[in-house]
Amino acid sequence: MAVERVRCPCRANPECKLCGGSNYYDYEVGPRGWLPFACPTCGGSRVMPGAADAPPRQCVTCRGEGSIDPGYPPQIETTGGFLRMIWRVFFGG
Numbered sequence: 001m002a003v004e005r006v007r008c009p010c011r012a013n014p015e016c017k018l019c020g021g022s023n024y025y026d027y028e029v030g031p032r033g034w035l036p037f038a039c040p041t042c043g044g045s046r047v048m049p050g051a052a053d054a055p056p057r058q059c060v061t062c063r064g065e066g067s068i069d070p071g072y073p074p075q076i077e078t079t080g081g082f083l084r085m086i087w088r089v090f091f092g093g
């Protein structure tokens with residue numbers, strides 16, 4: 001198991017509960033590799049929690065996805081996690 005520093009998709013938004021605006025969060029790589037997890041900012045609701053009278057805003061952390069893919073960015077279509085891992089080694093992330 002390893003803990004990796006992953007760039008947060010929120011682009012350092014202080015409203016983000018995942019990284020707290022630091023732009024990076026720690027992701028513990030599990031036995032099955034890099035897996036998407038539920039977004040802590042919106043709790044999977046895809047919109048920012050806010051005042052009841054405010055119009056819903058797209059969640060800054062998951063960008064409306066409801067979950068966070070630690071492989072983002074960059075995103076590569078691949079069946080295994082291997083190529084993505086190699087990509088990360090060379091291009092950072």
Ligand SMILES: [Zn+2]
Nearest residue numbers: 008010016019
């Ligand atoms: Zn963030």
Ligand SMILES: [Zn+2]
Nearest residue numbers: 039042059062
């Ligand atoms: Zn979210």
